[in-house]
Amino acid sequence: MTKIYLNKGKETPLLRRHPWVFSGAIKSTEGKPVDGDTVSVYSADKKFLGIGHYQVENSIRVRIISFEEVEIDETFWFNKINTAYTFRGIIELTDNKNTNVYRLFFGEADGLPGLIIDFYDGHLVVQCHTIGMHRNIEHIAHALKKVYGSKLKTIYDKSKETLPKHLTENLHNGFMIGDTGNTVVKENKHLFYIDWERGQKTGFFVDQRENRALLAHYSKNKTVLNTFCYTGGFSVYACAAGAKEVHSVDVSKPAMEITDKNIELNKLTNHKSFCADTFDFLEDKKDVYDIIVLDPPAFAKSRDVKHNAFKGYKRLNEMALRLIKSNGLIFTFSCSGVVDKALFYNTVAAAVFESGRKVKVLHYLSQPADHPITPNFAEGEYLKGLVLYVE
Numbered sequence: 001m002t003k004i005y006l007n008k009g010k011e012t013p014l015l016r017r018h019p020w021v022f023s024g025a026i027k028s029t030e031g032k033p034v035d036g037d038t039v040s041v042y043s044a045d046k047k048f049l050g051i052g053h054y055q056v057e058n059s060i061r062v063r064i065i066s067f068e069e070v071e072i073d074e075t076f077w078f079n080k081i082n083t084a085y086t087f088r089g090i091i092e093l094t095d096n097k098n099t100n101v102y103r104l105f106f107g108e109a110d111g112l113p114g115l116i117i118d119f120y121d122g123h124l125v126v127q128c129h130t131i132g133m134h135r136n137i138e139h140i141a142h143a144l145k146k147v148y149g150s151k152l153k154t155i156y157d158k159s160k161e162t163l164p165k166h167l168t169e170n171l172h173n174g175f176m177i178g179d180t181g182n183t184v185v186k187e188n189k190h191l192f193y194i195d196w197e198r199g200q201k202t203g204f205f206v207d208q209r210e211n212r213a214l215l216a217h218y219s220k221n222k223t224v225l226n227t228f229c230y231t232g233g234f235s236v237y238a239c240a241a242g243a244k245e246v247h248s249v250d251v252s253k254p255a256m257e258i259t260d261k262n263i264e265l266n267k268l269t270n271h272k273s274f275c276a277d278t279f280d281f282l283e284d285k286k287d288v289y290d291i292i293v294l295d296p297p298a299f300a301k302s303r304d305v306k307h308n309a310f311k312g313y314k315r316l317n318e319m320a321l322r323l324i325k326s327n328g329l330i331f332t333f334s335c336s337g338v339v340d341k342a343l344f345y346n347t348v349a350a351a352v353f354e355s356g357r358k359v360k361v362l363h364y365l366s367q368p369a370d371h372p373i374t375p376n377f378a379e380g381e382y383l384k385g386l387v388l389y390v391e
Protein backbone atom coordinates (compact mmCIF):
# COMPACT_ATOMS: atom_id res chain seq x y z
CA MET A 1 0.00 0.00 0.00
CA THR A 2 1.31 3.44 -0.92
CA LYS A 3 2.32 5.50 2.12
CA ILE A 4 1.58 9.20 2.31
CA TYR A 5 3.27 11.46 4.87
CA LEU A 6 1.75 14.75 5.99
CA ASN A 7 3.45 18.02 6.79
CA LYS A 8 4.10 18.71 10.47
CA GLY A 9 0.90 19.81 12.27
CA LYS A 10 -1.42 18.64 9.46
CA GLU A 11 -2.46 15.54 11.37
CA THR A 12 -4.84 17.45 13.69
CA PRO A 13 -8.02 17.19 11.55
CA LEU A 14 -7.45 13.46 11.05
CA LEU A 15 -6.94 12.92 14.77
CA ARG A 16 -10.39 14.52 15.14
CA ARG A 17 -11.65 12.10 12.51
CA HIS A 18 -12.21 14.59 9.76
CA PRO A 19 -11.82 12.27 6.75
CA TRP A 20 -10.35 14.54 4.06
CA VAL A 21 -6.65 15.02 3.31
CA PHE A 22 -6.02 18.10 1.17
CA SER A 23 -3.16 18.16 -1.33
CA GLY A 24 -1.48 21.02 0.55
CA ALA A 25 -1.18 18.87 3.69
CA ILE A 26 0.95 16.23 1.95
CA LYS A 27 4.74 16.30 2.42
CA SER A 28 5.76 13.17 0.54
CA THR A 29 4.39 10.09 -1.17
CA GLU A 30 6.14 6.73 -1.26
CA GLY A 31 5.31 5.12 -4.59
CA LYS A 32 3.12 6.42 -7.41
CA PRO A 33 -0.56 6.05 -6.52
CA VAL A 34 -3.19 6.43 -9.25
CA ASP A 35 -6.87 7.42 -9.02
CA GLY A 36 -8.79 5.02 -6.82
CA ASP A 37 -5.83 3.38 -5.07
CA THR A 38 -6.09 2.53 -1.41
CA VAL A 39 -3.30 4.33 0.46
CA SER A 40 -2.22 4.73 4.09
CA VAL A 41 -1.61 8.13 5.66
CA TYR A 42 0.99 8.98 8.32
CA SER A 43 1.95 12.06 10.29
CA ALA A 44 5.31 13.80 9.75
CA ASP A 45 6.72 11.72 12.63
CA LYS A 46 5.47 8.53 10.94
CA LYS A 47 2.46 7.77 13.19
CA PHE A 48 -0.39 5.94 11.45
CA LEU A 49 -3.43 8.17 10.84
CA GLY A 50 -5.72 6.31 8.47
CA ILE A 51 -6.39 4.34 5.31
CA GLY A 52 -8.12 6.03 2.42
CA HIS A 53 -8.88 6.34 -1.27
CA TYR A 54 -6.55 8.40 -3.42
CA GLN A 55 -7.90 10.72 -6.09
CA VAL A 56 -6.11 13.28 -8.25
CA GLU A 57 -8.98 15.74 -8.54
CA ASN A 58 -9.62 19.21 -7.16
CA SER A 59 -7.89 19.54 -3.82
CA ILE A 60 -9.05 16.56 -1.74
CA ARG A 61 -6.32 14.01 -2.35
CA VAL A 62 -7.30 11.24 0.10
CA ARG A 63 -10.65 10.34 1.65
CA ILE A 64 -10.21 8.24 4.78
CA ILE A 65 -12.23 5.03 4.99
CA SER A 66 -10.62 3.73 8.20
CA PHE A 67 -8.95 5.47 11.11
CA GLU A 68 -7.85 2.05 12.40
CA GLU A 69 -5.01 0.01 10.95
CA VAL A 70 -7.15 -2.87 9.66
CA GLU A 71 -7.37 -5.12 6.60
CA ILE A 72 -9.71 -3.67 3.98
CA ASP A 73 -11.40 -7.00 3.35
CA GLU A 74 -14.87 -8.51 3.18
CA THR A 75 -15.35 -8.13 6.93
CA PHE A 76 -14.43 -4.45 6.73
CA TRP A 77 -17.11 -3.70 4.10
CA PHE A 78 -19.69 -5.82 5.88
CA ASN A 79 -19.10 -4.04 9.20
CA LYS A 80 -19.52 -0.60 7.62
CA ILE A 81 -22.77 -1.51 5.86
CA ASN A 82 -24.10 -3.45 8.83
CA THR A 83 -23.37 -0.58 11.25
CA ALA A 84 -25.28 1.80 8.98
CA TYR A 85 -28.18 -0.66 8.76
CA THR A 86 -28.28 -1.18 12.55
CA PHE A 87 -28.44 2.58 13.05
CA ARG A 88 -31.39 2.90 10.60
CA GLY A 89 -33.05 0.20 12.72
CA ILE A 90 -32.56 2.23 15.91
CA ILE A 91 -34.18 5.25 14.26
CA GLU A 92 -37.06 2.98 13.20
CA LEU A 93 -36.68 3.02 9.46
CA THR A 94 -35.72 -0.55 8.56
CA ASP A 95 -38.96 -2.12 9.75
CA ASN A 96 -41.53 0.62 9.56
CA LYS A 97 -45.01 -0.10 8.24
CA ASN A 98 -45.62 3.51 7.17
CA THR A 99 -42.27 4.27 5.54
CA ASN A 100 -40.20 1.93 3.37
CA VAL A 101 -37.89 4.48 1.79
CA TYR A 102 -34.77 5.76 3.55
CA ARG A 103 -31.09 6.54 3.08
CA LEU A 104 -29.13 3.49 4.17
CA PHE A 105 -25.69 5.03 3.72
CA PHE A 106 -24.71 8.68 3.88
CA GLY A 107 -21.03 8.98 2.93
CA GLU A 108 -18.65 10.44 5.48
CA ALA A 109 -21.24 10.41 8.30
CA ASP A 110 -21.46 6.61 7.98
CA GLY A 111 -17.71 6.18 7.68
CA LEU A 112 -17.24 5.78 3.91
CA PRO A 113 -16.68 9.04 2.04
CA GLY A 114 -18.19 8.99 -1.42
CA LEU A 115 -20.79 6.27 -0.84
CA ILE A 116 -24.53 6.95 -0.99
CA ILE A 117 -27.13 4.18 -0.86
CA ASP A 118 -30.90 4.71 -0.86
CA PHE A 119 -33.41 2.00 0.00
CA TYR A 120 -36.69 1.80 -1.89
CA ASP A 121 -38.70 -1.08 -0.45
CA GLY A 122 -36.01 -3.70 -1.09
CA HIS A 123 -34.49 -1.97 -4.11
CA LEU A 124 -31.12 -0.35 -3.42
CA VAL A 125 -29.62 2.42 -5.52
CA VAL A 126 -25.88 2.96 -5.04
CA GLN A 127 -24.09 6.16 -6.02
CA CYS A 128 -20.30 6.30 -5.70
CA HIS A 129 -18.74 9.76 -5.73
CA THR A 130 -15.12 8.56 -5.80
CA ILE A 131 -13.40 6.10 -8.09
CA GLY A 132 -11.86 4.36 -5.07
CA MET A 133 -15.31 3.59 -3.74
CA HIS A 134 -16.52 2.46 -7.15
CA ARG A 135 -13.62 0.03 -7.49
CA ASN A 136 -15.04 -1.69 -4.41
CA ILE A 137 -18.65 -1.84 -5.52
CA GLU A 138 -18.62 -5.65 -5.73
CA HIS A 139 -17.57 -5.83 -2.06
CA ILE A 140 -20.30 -3.34 -1.19
CA ALA A 141 -22.93 -5.35 -3.11
CA HIS A 142 -21.78 -8.52 -1.37
CA ALA A 143 -22.15 -6.85 2.04
CA LEU A 144 -25.61 -5.54 1.09
CA LYS A 145 -26.72 -9.07 0.16
CA LYS A 146 -25.53 -10.36 3.50
CA VAL A 147 -27.23 -7.57 5.47
CA TYR A 148 -30.62 -7.68 3.70
CA GLY A 149 -30.81 -11.39 2.82
CA SER A 150 -34.09 -12.33 1.13
CA LYS A 151 -35.48 -8.78 1.54
CA LEU A 152 -33.13 -7.55 -1.20
CA LYS A 153 -34.73 -7.26 -4.66
CA THR A 154 -32.42 -4.97 -6.66
CA ILE A 155 -29.01 -3.35 -6.52
CA TYR A 156 -28.65 -0.63 -9.15
CA ASP A 157 -25.29 1.09 -9.61
CA LYS A 158 -25.96 4.69 -10.62
CA SER A 159 -22.48 6.17 -10.36
CA LYS A 160 -21.92 7.40 -13.91
CA GLU A 161 -23.18 10.92 -13.10
CA THR A 162 -21.53 11.23 -9.68
CA LEU A 163 -17.97 10.10 -10.49
CA PRO A 164 -15.44 12.56 -11.94
CA LYS A 165 -16.20 12.76 -15.69
CA HIS A 166 -12.71 11.98 -16.97
CA LEU A 167 -12.75 8.62 -15.15
CA THR A 168 -16.09 7.32 -16.41
CA GLU A 169 -15.72 6.91 -20.17
CA ASN A 170 -16.05 3.13 -19.94
CA LEU A 171 -18.49 3.04 -17.03
CA HIS A 172 -22.24 2.54 -17.31
CA ASN A 173 -25.07 2.57 -14.84
CA GLY A 174 -26.52 -0.88 -14.41
CA PHE A 175 -28.14 -3.63 -12.38
CA MET A 176 -25.92 -5.71 -10.10
CA ILE A 177 -28.94 -7.67 -8.87
CA GLY A 178 -32.43 -7.73 -10.36
CA ASP A 179 -33.70 -5.78 -13.37
CA THR A 180 -36.49 -3.55 -12.06
CA GLY A 181 -36.04 0.15 -12.81
CA ASN A 182 -38.91 1.51 -10.74
CA THR A 183 -41.25 0.82 -7.87
CA VAL A 184 -43.85 2.41 -5.60
CA VAL A 185 -42.79 3.20 -2.04
CA LYS A 186 -44.51 4.50 1.08
CA GLU A 187 -43.36 7.57 2.96
CA ASN A 188 -45.44 8.33 6.06
CA LYS A 189 -48.20 6.25 4.39
CA HIS A 190 -48.14 8.35 1.19
CA LEU A 191 -47.36 6.50 -2.03
CA PHE A 192 -44.58 7.61 -4.39
CA TYR A 193 -43.55 6.26 -7.76
CA ILE A 194 -39.76 6.10 -7.98
CA ASP A 195 -37.84 5.73 -11.25
CA TRP A 196 -34.17 5.35 -10.36
CA GLU A 197 -33.04 4.66 -13.92
CA ARG A 198 -34.37 7.88 -15.39
CA GLY A 199 -34.97 10.09 -12.33
CA GLN A 200 -32.72 12.73 -10.80
CA LYS A 201 -30.20 11.64 -8.13
CA THR A 202 -31.22 8.16 -6.91
CA GLY A 203 -34.82 8.79 -8.02
CA PHE A 204 -36.33 10.58 -5.02
CA PHE A 205 -35.47 13.29 -2.49
CA VAL A 206 -35.39 11.09 0.58
CA ASP A 207 -34.20 13.97 2.77
CA GLN A 208 -37.44 15.98 2.96
CA ARG A 209 -39.59 13.37 4.78
CA GLU A 210 -39.92 15.27 8.07
CA ASN A 211 -40.24 18.70 6.50
CA ARG A 212 -43.05 17.42 4.26
CA ALA A 213 -44.84 16.17 7.41
CA LEU A 214 -44.49 19.64 8.95
CA LEU A 215 -46.02 21.20 5.83
CA ALA A 216 -48.97 18.80 6.17
CA HIS A 217 -49.49 20.07 9.71
CA TYR A 218 -50.20 23.59 8.39
CA SER A 219 -51.95 22.80 5.08
CA LYS A 220 -55.62 22.20 5.93
CA ASN A 221 -57.89 24.53 3.93
CA LYS A 222 -54.89 26.43 2.58
CA THR A 223 -53.91 27.32 -0.98
CA VAL A 224 -50.39 25.92 -1.34
CA LEU A 225 -47.71 26.51 -3.97
CA ASN A 226 -44.90 23.95 -4.19
CA THR A 227 -42.07 25.29 -6.34
CA PHE A 228 -39.14 23.15 -7.57
CA CYS A 229 -41.49 20.26 -6.74
CA TYR A 230 -39.57 17.46 -8.53
CA THR A 231 -41.88 14.41 -8.04
CA GLY A 232 -44.33 16.33 -5.86
CA GLY A 233 -43.32 15.17 -2.38
CA PHE A 234 -44.53 18.31 -0.58
CA SER A 235 -47.62 18.51 -2.84
CA VAL A 236 -48.85 15.01 -1.94
CA TYR A 237 -48.56 15.72 1.79
CA ALA A 238 -50.35 19.07 1.47
CA CYS A 239 -53.21 17.66 -0.64
CA ALA A 240 -53.63 14.68 1.67
CA ALA A 241 -53.77 17.01 4.68
CA GLY A 242 -56.82 18.75 3.22
CA ALA A 243 -55.39 21.76 1.43
CA LYS A 244 -58.00 23.78 -0.51
CA GLU A 245 -55.80 23.70 -3.61
CA VAL A 246 -52.16 22.79 -4.33
CA HIS A 247 -50.12 24.02 -7.30
CA SER A 248 -46.85 22.30 -8.21
CA VAL A 249 -44.15 23.82 -10.39
CA ASP A 250 -41.01 22.32 -11.90
CA VAL A 251 -39.06 23.11 -15.04
CA SER A 252 -38.61 19.40 -15.81
CA LYS A 253 -41.39 17.74 -17.83
CA PRO A 254 -40.56 14.17 -16.67
CA ALA A 255 -40.67 15.42 -13.06
CA MET A 256 -44.13 16.93 -13.58
CA GLU A 257 -45.36 13.69 -15.16
CA ILE A 258 -44.29 11.76 -12.06
CA THR A 259 -45.87 14.44 -9.84
CA ASP A 260 -49.20 13.83 -11.62
CA LYS A 261 -48.74 10.10 -11.22
CA ASN A 262 -48.09 10.51 -7.48
CA ILE A 263 -51.19 12.66 -7.00
CA GLU A 264 -53.20 9.95 -8.78
CA LEU A 265 -51.59 7.10 -6.80
CA ASN A 266 -52.76 8.74 -3.58
CA LYS A 267 -56.25 9.40 -5.04
CA LEU A 268 -55.93 13.12 -4.39
CA THR A 269 -57.76 16.01 -6.05
CA ASN A 270 -57.47 19.80 -5.88
CA HIS A 271 -54.08 19.73 -7.51
CA LYS A 272 -52.69 21.49 -10.60
CA SER A 273 -49.33 20.96 -12.29
CA PHE A 274 -47.29 23.63 -14.05
CA CYS A 275 -44.19 22.85 -16.07
CA ALA A 276 -42.42 26.19 -15.78
CA ASP A 277 -39.45 28.12 -14.50
CA THR A 278 -40.28 29.12 -10.92
CA PHE A 279 -39.02 32.69 -11.36
CA ASP A 280 -41.32 33.22 -14.39
CA PHE A 281 -44.23 31.49 -12.70
CA LEU A 282 -44.02 33.71 -9.61
CA GLU A 283 -44.01 36.93 -11.65
CA ASP A 284 -47.80 37.62 -11.54
CA LYS A 285 -49.11 35.61 -8.57
CA LYS A 286 -49.71 38.25 -5.91
CA ASP A 287 -52.10 37.34 -3.04
CA VAL A 288 -52.95 33.89 -4.40
CA TYR A 289 -51.13 31.60 -1.96
CA ASP A 290 -51.35 31.01 1.81
CA ILE A 291 -48.28 28.75 1.81
CA ILE A 292 -45.30 28.71 -0.54
CA VAL A 293 -42.58 26.02 -0.58
CA LEU A 294 -39.19 27.02 -2.04
CA ASP A 295 -36.86 24.04 -2.47
CA PRO A 296 -34.48 25.01 -5.29
CA PRO A 297 -31.54 22.90 -6.48
CA ALA A 298 -28.14 23.80 -5.00
CA PHE A 299 -27.50 27.29 -6.40
CA ALA A 300 -23.87 26.91 -5.26
CA LYS A 301 -21.92 23.71 -5.71
CA SER A 302 -18.53 25.26 -5.05
CA ARG A 303 -17.14 28.06 -2.93
CA ASP A 304 -16.35 30.17 -5.99
CA VAL A 305 -19.98 30.71 -6.82
CA LYS A 306 -21.12 31.44 -3.27
CA HIS A 307 -21.93 35.03 -4.09
CA ASN A 308 -24.16 34.03 -7.01
CA ALA A 309 -25.91 31.61 -4.70
CA PHE A 310 -26.56 34.40 -2.21
CA LYS A 311 -28.11 36.47 -5.01
CA GLY A 312 -30.21 33.53 -6.27
CA TYR A 313 -31.62 32.61 -2.84
CA LYS A 314 -32.24 36.26 -1.98
CA ARG A 315 -34.12 36.96 -5.21
CA LEU A 316 -36.26 33.85 -4.89
CA ASN A 317 -37.17 34.47 -1.25
CA GLU A 318 -37.88 38.13 -1.89
CA MET A 319 -40.28 37.25 -4.71
CA ALA A 320 -42.18 34.81 -2.49
CA LEU A 321 -42.28 37.29 0.41
CA ARG A 322 -43.72 40.02 -1.81
CA LEU A 323 -46.52 37.93 -3.24
CA ILE A 324 -47.66 35.70 -0.36
CA LYS A 325 -51.04 36.48 1.25
CA SER A 326 -51.21 38.03 4.71
CA ASN A 327 -50.81 35.50 7.53
CA GLY A 328 -49.06 33.19 5.08
CA LEU A 329 -46.22 30.72 5.57
CA ILE A 330 -43.06 30.26 3.52
CA PHE A 331 -41.12 26.99 3.74
CA THR A 332 -37.72 27.95 2.35
CA PHE A 333 -34.77 25.60 1.85
CA SER A 334 -31.18 25.43 0.68
CA CYS A 335 -29.47 22.11 -0.06
CA SER A 336 -26.18 23.74 -0.99
CA GLY A 337 -23.37 22.45 1.22
CA VAL A 338 -21.26 25.58 0.84
CA VAL A 339 -24.07 27.87 2.03
CA ASP A 340 -24.00 27.27 5.77
CA LYS A 341 -26.79 27.87 8.29
CA ALA A 342 -25.67 31.40 9.13
CA LEU A 343 -25.32 32.47 5.51
CA PHE A 344 -28.69 30.97 4.61
CA TYR A 345 -30.38 32.72 7.55
CA ASN A 346 -28.73 36.04 6.66
CA THR A 347 -29.74 35.66 3.02
CA VAL A 348 -33.37 35.07 3.94
CA ALA A 349 -33.20 37.94 6.45
CA ALA A 350 -31.86 40.23 3.70
CA ALA A 351 -34.83 39.21 1.51
CA VAL A 352 -37.21 39.96 4.40
CA PHE A 353 -35.79 43.47 4.89
CA GLU A 354 -35.91 44.15 1.17
CA SER A 355 -39.53 42.98 0.86
CA GLY A 356 -40.76 45.21 3.69
CA ARG A 357 -42.93 42.36 5.08
CA LYS A 358 -43.20 41.59 8.80
CA VAL A 359 -41.94 38.09 9.49
CA LYS A 360 -41.62 35.61 12.36
CA VAL A 361 -39.30 32.61 12.13
CA LEU A 362 -41.38 29.61 13.24
CA HIS A 363 -39.03 26.68 12.63
CA TYR A 364 -35.41 25.91 11.79
CA LEU A 365 -35.39 22.83 9.57
CA SER A 366 -32.65 20.37 8.72
CA GLN A 367 -32.04 16.91 7.30
CA PRO A 368 -33.51 13.74 8.89
CA ALA A 369 -31.54 11.26 11.03
CA ASP A 370 -30.90 8.86 8.14
CA HIS A 371 -28.72 11.69 6.74
CA PRO A 372 -26.82 12.00 10.03
CA ILE A 373 -24.84 15.06 11.05
CA THR A 374 -21.51 14.34 12.79
CA PRO A 375 -19.44 16.90 14.74
CA ASN A 376 -16.21 15.72 13.09
CA PHE A 377 -17.53 16.44 9.58
CA ALA A 378 -19.40 19.75 9.52
CA GLU A 379 -19.57 19.63 5.69
CA GLY A 380 -22.16 16.85 5.94
CA GLU A 381 -24.81 19.25 7.21
CA TYR A 382 -26.19 20.42 3.88
CA LEU A 383 -29.97 20.81 4.12
CA LYS A 384 -31.22 23.93 5.84
CA GLY A 385 -34.71 25.32 6.00
CA LEU A 386 -36.79 28.00 7.67
CA VAL A 387 -40.52 28.35 8.10
CA LEU A 388 -41.52 32.02 7.98
CA TYR A 389 -44.81 33.45 9.12
CA VAL A 390 -45.56 36.53 7.03
CA GLU A 391 -48.01 39.06 8.54
Ligand code: SAH
Pocket (backbone or CB within 6 Å): 200, 204, 205, 208, 227, 228, 229, 230, 231, 232, 233, 234, 249, 250, 251, 252, 255, 276, 277, 278, 279, 295, 296, 297
Ligand atom coordinates in the same frame (compact mmCIF):
# COMPACT_ATOMS: atom_id res chain seq x y z
N1 SAH B 1 -38.71 19.58 -3.45
C1 SAH B 1 -38.37 18.41 -4.21
C2 SAH B 1 -36.91 18.35 -4.57
C3 SAH B 1 -36.41 19.55 -5.36
S1 SAH B 1 -35.01 19.22 -6.33
C4 SAH B 1 -38.83 17.16 -3.47
O1 SAH B 1 -39.29 17.25 -2.33
O2 SAH B 1 -38.71 16.07 -4.04
C5 SAH B 1 -34.93 20.64 -7.33
C6 SAH B 1 -35.89 20.63 -8.51
O3 SAH B 1 -35.84 21.95 -9.09
C7 SAH B 1 -35.57 19.68 -9.64
O4 SAH B 1 -36.67 18.83 -9.85
C8 SAH B 1 -35.34 20.55 -10.88
O5 SAH B 1 -35.89 20.02 -12.07
C9 SAH B 1 -36.07 21.81 -10.50
N2 SAH B 1 -35.63 23.09 -11.10
C10 SAH B 1 -34.37 23.52 -11.31
N3 SAH B 1 -34.39 24.80 -11.76
C11 SAH B 1 -35.69 25.18 -11.82
C12 SAH B 1 -36.36 26.40 -12.15
N4 SAH B 1 -35.67 27.49 -12.53
N5 SAH B 1 -37.71 26.43 -12.08
C13 SAH B 1 -38.41 25.35 -11.69
N6 SAH B 1 -37.82 24.17 -11.35
C14 SAH B 1 -36.49 24.08 -11.41
